[in-house]
Structures are given as C-alpha cells and as structure tokens.
Amino acid sequence: MPGAVRLGGRARRLRRTRPGPVTLLSGGILALMAAAALFGTWVAPYDPAAQDLALGATTPGWAHWAGTDELGRDVLSRCLAGARSALLWPLVVALGTCAMSTSLGLLAGYRRGWIDAVMMRVVDLLIAMPGLLMLIVLVGVLGGGIGWAVLAMAVLFTPGDIRVVRSLTMAQRELAYAEAARTLGLGRARIMFRHLLPNIAPTVVAGALLSFVAALVALSGLSFLGIGLPAGTPDWGLMIEENRGLLDLNPWAAVVPAALVTIAATAATLLGDQLFERLSDA
Template sequence: MTNASPVAPAVAPDERRIAAWRLLAGNPVTLASAVVLALTVVVALLGPLLAPYGVNTIDVPDALQPPSAQHWFGTDDLGRDVLSRVLIATRASLLVAVASVAFALLVGVLVGVVAGYAGGWVDTVLMRANDVLFAFPVLLLALAIVAILGPGVPTTMLAIGVVYTPIFARVARGSTLGVRVEPFVQASRTMGTGHGYIMARHILPNIAGPIIVQTSLSLAFAILSEAALSFLGLGIQPPEPSWGRMLFDAQGFLDMAWWLSVFPGAAIFVTVLAFNLVGDGLRDVLDPKQRTMLEARRRR
C-alpha cells in the first residue's frame, strides 16, 4: 500500500486578503504616503476652517512679504496670505482629480470589460475608437477639449476624464482577456448565466487589482494635468485658487518672491509623489508575482 503524497491545503481568499494587508501594513513607505494622502484629504475638507486668513482677503500694504510669524508662507502681490490659498486650493485640485478619474474609471472599465469579454467585432470597434483617443498626447487633447468648451471646473474635469479613459479601457480589456478563459467563467456561460451577471460577478472582482493600481497612478497624473491646465489659464478660474493657478500668478515674481512658487509647487510634488508611492505599494500586494517575491524577501 503506497502512501499518497501530502497536498498543501489551499489558501482561502480571506487568508490571502489578510496576508496582503499585512504586507501592505509592513511597508513603511506606503504607510507614510497613505498618511500624507489622508492629511491632504482632511485639509481639502477643512481648508476654510484651517486657513488663518480669507482666501481673497487683499492687503496691499503687506504685498510680497516673505514668510514670517504672521504669514508662514508669506503673501502674494495683492497681500493675500499664501498659506491660506494653498490650504483652500487643495480642495479644488483634489476635486478635479477625483471627479475626472472617477469618470475615466467608470467609462474606461465598462468599455474594456465589454470589449474583452465579447471579443470579435465588438472588441475591434471599441478598441479602434479607444486607439484614436489614445493616439493624442494627453495634454494636447485636454487643451483641445477645454479650448472648444471653454475654461472652468466642469470642463477641466471632463477634459482630464476623457484623456484618461483609454488607459483604463486598455487595462480592463487586457485583464478581462485573461479572466474570461478561466474555468469558472466558462462554466457560468455553459449554464446559461447572463453576460451582465458574469461580467459583474466574475470578471470585475478578478480584475480589481490592476484597476486599483491604475486609479492611484491616474490620480497623481490628474493632479499634474489640472495644474498644467490652470497654469495655462484654461483650468480653474480666479478668484478660486488652485495650485496650478498660483504657479501661473507667481511666474512674474520669481526673482523677488520665491515663496509664491515654492509652496504650491511643493504641495503638487508631495501629493503626486504620495499617490505614486501608494500605487507602487498596492501593486506589490495585488500582483501575485510581486507579492510572492515580497513574501520571500520578508521570510529571508
């Protein structure tokens, strides 16, 4: 009588999820970046309460004052407190980034999942249309949309959302092509389960990892895109402040008031870097290959 070789017990999904969270919690860089983003969200929500002065309170005799105990970030050419404007501008910059990426996420994932699941002529038509949008440089396409529809917050959201939609569509389609051939998807189709139910119940949960990582990275680039459009005068319009608009206003005073560009530029840099680092950390725990390498490194 031969003894059967022992078989390692399968790891339950809950256990895998717990292990992934432990790996994420054990990454100090990702945790620090997540804390920075959490503080940024708090500032966006409580900006008017945290600002020591009104966002458009003009005090001409105090114009272009360097950082001091009274004005920590100095004042601009109209005597407005730069710290107050940076804090309140956080809401506008984050709002545009989140709204535009949410639009790109919903539309792009829907197009990508349908194209990857259906295949055939549906895939060809949707992806060729997607390739047309993808062929345009991101900023150039956004500039064209804003130039046609006019500057403003809603137009900026729409423009950034449109230019990032093809990226989500490609990520979703590529992941769907790998999942749709899995046995559980084929079994559901054989049993006559509706296509909508299969895509919602089986496809979407299994492609969530790449979509989450792409969302984090797209938020970082959306903030840069908003800042670029506002810097060119086509994004958020005065008197509402934004980080990009503050850089535009500061360009005439670079030689005499360095603080006008340093502080909004630092806000953009720190926020974008935090989103990118969180995206890297999520990729490490959501990608099976990366997670296996990370777990092996931790064990060693």
C-alpha cells in the first residue's frame, strides 16, 4: 500500500506537469507564428514586395490563396513576411519591460527606505499619465521610428509591473527562508535573484506574456495610424491600414492580418494564464 500511495502521488505530479490542451494549442499557435517570423520570407510563395498593377486587387484563388491587394501584391506572402516585424518588436518590448520591472521591483521591495519611496513616486507619476496618448506624443516628438516606439513603450509598460513585483518581494522578504539567508550573511543581490526571484517567477512570466500582448496590440495600432514602420513594409498592423479600403474588392487583405493579430494576442494570453497556474503549483 505505501508503494501505491507513492505511485498515486507521482501520477498526480505528472498530471500537474503534463501540458493541457489549452497550453498545447496556444503554444503550438505561437510556435507556428514564430516559425513564420523566422522563415516566412523563405517559404512565401511570392516576393512580398512584388507588384502587379495590371492584376490589382483580387479575391482568393488557386494562384493567390488570400488574394492580392490594390498593388497586386500577394496577401499571404506579405502576412508571412510581416510576422517578423509584428512579433519581433513586441517581444523586444516584453523582454525589456520584464528585465527593468523585475530588477527595479526587487530592489524597491527588498531594500525599502528612500530607494522605495523615490521609485514609487516616479512609478505613480508614470501610471497617472494616459499611456496611449503619451506613446503617440513621444513617438511623434522623437521622430516616429520603430526603435523610438519600442523604447517608449517599454518605459511606459514598466511602472505597472514594478508595483506588482515590489509587492510580491515585500511579502517574500518576510518569510523564514529569506530571514535565514540574511542570517547566513548572503549578499543582497544573491538573496534577491537567487532566492526571492524563483518564488515570484510565475507572476513575472505571466506578466512578460501580458506585456507581449499589450505591445503587439499597441504596435499594430501605431502601424495602423502610420507611426513607426515606413509605408509598404510587410507588417500586420500596417497591412490592415493599407487594405481597409478594399473590403468590397478583397476583404481578406485586411481580415487576414487582423485575424492574425487577434489570434496571436489570444494565444499568448491563454499561455500566460496556463504557465502561471502550472508554475505556481510546481
């Protein structure tokens, strides 16, 4: 019977760690999109920039599975090529936001004192500002390039995550294992990153995926407004803006990139929820 108990406990742990259907589906979708971002220009049936003005906008067919836009460019090829810019820059924003918010949140929550007070006042000021409006103004003032848009977005996304990490760190630093580490004379950096960080990792990972989703939607919105990437660049948000006038001729030219943005955002959100639950139970 003790062996059966051990076997049952092992089986329960395997069920908890085994990815569920939602995790597999959302992870598979994001993996396919990542593959398109890496190899899309190689597997695209046509040159994404090739124009055929005589052909113009056409509906889907055997030659062009998603049709063509008003310049005769293949929509499917542009969607495959556009996955790189549509996913890469939100990933950069998410990683930058995660790195800054985790480091600063750990520092503020663990050190407390004047460091925490000054940092929280700056965070409160940034959170009080209208994010989207500030983003548009900053990108417009700084020149409208995608690099400035990514930098401004990472800075504006960081304050909210700092507050979350700070509150978790404040709770963890009072627990027995953190007190034991301080008693042993371990350095602050080692305690924060080797002991506290693993215990708040589920929230950090989930927050990074949510930052990716927010950046994906925001950058697509900026591209739709004509801010960031230059005109004609294969990008999902820019394709929606370029093809919104073709809803009568070929609606798929705008519907397909819009659907891809929606699917990517939904898959990343679901994956973040699933990873948070599984890492929290680990």
